[in-house]
Amino acid sequence: MKATNPFPELLRAFFQEWLAEQRSASIHTIKSYRDTWRMLLRFVAERNGGGVARITLADVSASEVRAFLTHAEHGRKGTIGTRNCRLAAIRSFFSFVADKDPEYIAQCAEVLTIPLKRKPTAAPCYLEPGEVEAILAQPDRSTIEGMRDHVLLSLLYNSGARIQEALDLCPGAIRFEAPYYVRLYGKGRKERICPLWPETVALMKKLLERQPRAPDERIFVNRYGEPLGASGVRFKLAAYVAAAAKTTPSLRLKHVTPHSFRHATAVHLVAAGVDITVIRSWLGHVSLDTTNHYAQANLETKRKALEQVGVPAEGNRPARWKRDADLLAWLDTL
Template sequence: MPERDLLGPWLRRFLTEFIVTERNLARNTRASYRDTFRLFLPFASRKLRKPVDRLTVRDLASGLVLKFLSHVEDDRGCSVRTRNQRLAAIKAFARFIGSRDPAHIEWCGHIRAISSKKTMQPSVGWLTRSEMEAMLAVPDRKTERGQHEYALLLFLYNTGARVSEATELKVQDLSLAARRGGHDLATLHGKGGKIRQCPLWPETERALAHEIREREMDAPVFVSRLGTGFTRFGVYRLIERCAAQVPALAGRTITPHVIRHTTACHLVLAGVDINTIRAWLGHVSISTTNIYAEIDLTLKANAVALCEVGQQRPGRSWKEDKDLMAFLKSL
């Protein structure tokens, strides 16, 4: 069997060369693509009763892909969003093969014709200023551990950083120069290798200056009680624990991304233009940031409703409107 028909060589090139070297996709995106095929290939092997290393490109027909997507939703209990992510990875793989081998263009077209399922846009969860201040008040700043936790929470709120951006922050990424007439800045390394700078509040600068004292330049800024850098799980666990101690947040799920939403919404309510917020959060497209603009419009609509003057008068029944009935009959 020609090697160009076997699935294995194509998949190796796709996962180790194309998405890493040519596309330079984010690490989490690479992991998502890898995990898709770690699930898909054993599924295809079982359905086709064929060893994984003998699978061909054309074995992954559109019908098999649809069965796999149903398996993801029904058997594994995943959401529609996850189902669409798995499909996006398979489509990217098909596009990669189709662009390099004309013999597989027709197969590629069948795979790319599979539609994503429509999903409901989740509502933006965010905290009010008082709720965020209550979260910041939870860590006991009289202790070393409490100071670490307070600095991390304050940094997330100040910058709207993603979890990965906070956990990967190094001492060398901080520029604490306001006392010398400059600006206090944090350099964040975002998705896809994109870099942006966020200004820091004086309070954030003080907390971070205390954190990084006597640290090496390549050391992490945020460390756990064990002295090692915070992990993603550690940040999630910290925020979950702090939220549990705020009565106003009882029954709500508070995550690092909720704090990111909080930063954006507070910027909107402060009158910051949406394009500045896009750059602040590191969004590629402004359409991603536009969800926060709706927050302000909703608040304005609620305010107008509260200030409405007078009550609506009961109108006449449509049956009593003789002119209307005559109009309808004339149509």
């Protein structure tokens, strides 16, 4: 006999059995999905006037999900990207429920048809080489924290790593002898190897001499020896950017985040003429379209391409499409 309210058991099975065990989702994915469901359950409970414990699966209807997404985007002033991430977490659960218990397949189908919201695609904010140098010059390397920050930012620029990939890094993932490289674990626990400059390896060695870490311990820690968090890095980076902007005014016009170093790595590799498929492997992109986005962002590369094309010679002869009156007349009828 089924439980009176199978919803709690289904949600527990989704996180413990399916997401963690069957899908082997990363801890970051699990935490993101957990936060979404916390917010959704509190939202539904408040609208229904009852407690979270009294919520049934029927209460989490497609209309409630749409209302929650509107609240997440407008009420909480979230971005469209965040709204879509919330929807992905909800969709994943209802896809699981549809396979687990076909009794709810009609409700699941309604939720699964809620579309992702399209958003404008802006060119990525990346840093010019001079701007990177200005920021890297800011940390006080005479202190352990300043040295740590300098090494971390240097690693981000050298490897193009995502911030969490860098923060999860342990000494055992670095090859300290030539050829130098670092082993990174990206989204979906995909492993990739990125080459390192000798200068980056030398900086890493100095940091580990001052603050030794075991091969399986995280390199970047705070003053208490606890792993450094992404929010802490963003806070320190903002201070470094503000200081660097005094000598490099162009930084005042940019919203610099740890991810900006990843963008800079990609754009500078494109400018250096590195094959786009190599850059995709370097950054750990699944789709080549994502990597092509950086090729489109680099203005200097576009300028060089334009110089190779050259200016068209002047002439009195009209363009071919203007000479073909019949073709123009036909197009006018469309």
